[in-house]
Amino acid sequence: MTRRTQADRRAATRAAILAAARELFTEHGYHGCSIDAILNRAASSKGAFYHHFSDKAAVLEALLTDFEEEGVRRAREWSAGITSPLEIMRLSARNLLDWCTDPYIRQVVLTDALSVLGFTRWHQIDDRYTLDVLDQLLQRGIAAKEVRPLPSTPARRPRTGSMAPLPCVSPTRPRRCAAKPARTPALSGSRRTG
Numbered sequence: 604m605t606r607r608t609q610a611d612r613r614a615a616t617r618a619a620i621l622a623a624a625r626e627l628f629t630e631h632g633y634h635g636c637s638i639d640a641i642l643n644r645a646a647s648s649k650g651a652f653y654h655h656f657s658d659k660a661a662v663l664e665a666l667l668t669d670f671e672e673e674g675v676r677r678a679r680e681w682s683a684g685i686t687s688p689l690e691i692m693r694l695s696a697r698n699l700l701d702w703c704t705d706p707y708i709r710q711v712v713l714t715d716a717l718s719v720l721g722f723t724r725w726h727q728i729d730d731r732y733t734l735d736v737l738d739q740l741l742q743r744g745i746a747a748k749e750v751r752p753l754p755s756t757p758a759r760r761p762r763t764g765s766m767a768p769l770p771c772v773s774p775t776r777p778r779r780c781a782a783k784p785a786r787t788p789a790l791s792g793s794r795r796t797g
Contacts, residue, residue, distance in 0.1 A: 617655045619645040621669065624662045629707040633663060633715035660719055667716045667725065670708070671732040677702065678736070688744035692737075 607615075623644035627636040638659055642652055656662050681698045682691040702708060717725045744750035 613654075616645075616647055616651045620647055620652060620655060621662065621665060623647075624659075625666055625707060625711065628663070628666070628711045628715060632710060633659070633719055663711070663716055663719055664724075664728070666711055667720065667728050670712045671728060674699070674702075675732055675736070687749060688740045688747060689749040692740055692744070 620641060624636070624641045627640055627644060630636075636659075638649070638652060641659075641662070642649060656665070677698070678695045681694055685691050685694065703713065720728075741750060745752050
């Protein structure tokens with residue numbers, strides 16, 4: 604019989620706490636669940652909890668990070684064997700929307716994490732996993748002439764004040780985006796303000 608190392612035991616404890624929190628947050632929401640309830644479900648101690656997490660919000664942030672990592676893994680699976688960047692974006696968006704109907708994703712990732720961590724922090728975590736991937740897909744789509752580049756326009760996320768130039772692209776159907784290039788940055792996720 605192989606003995607588990609201290610690192611293995613720590614990892615198992617952290618995983619048990621996260622699994623318990625995931626279940627309870629899904630069932631009762633973030634605010635309807637206490638640290639004690641998480642520890643009871645995980646069969647763990649407060650000392651172990653505070654060794655891994657500073658508070659309950661840190662658990663929620665870890666769950667959001669796990670979701671993002673799972674999203675990257677799923678996107679790779681969804682796009683396996685597909686060479687068209689535009690088709691990868693379409694398929695990934697469609698599958699992501701389907702995945703977001705899962706009760707855990709709806710409650711914990713899209714509702715609780717956004718309200719507890721706040722818009723800015725939620726997007727900082729999301730952006731670490733999505734912006735580079737989307738930019739690479741857009742650049743590959745432009746190179747393959749599947750999307751047409753349009754002038755970059757500053758895009759602002761509501762309430763953050765951050766400015767980031769995002770390319771306006773359209774599928775190779777020029778009429779779709781060319782009619783209003785300054786107001787319709789396709790795939791940028793920005794909203795028209797003002």
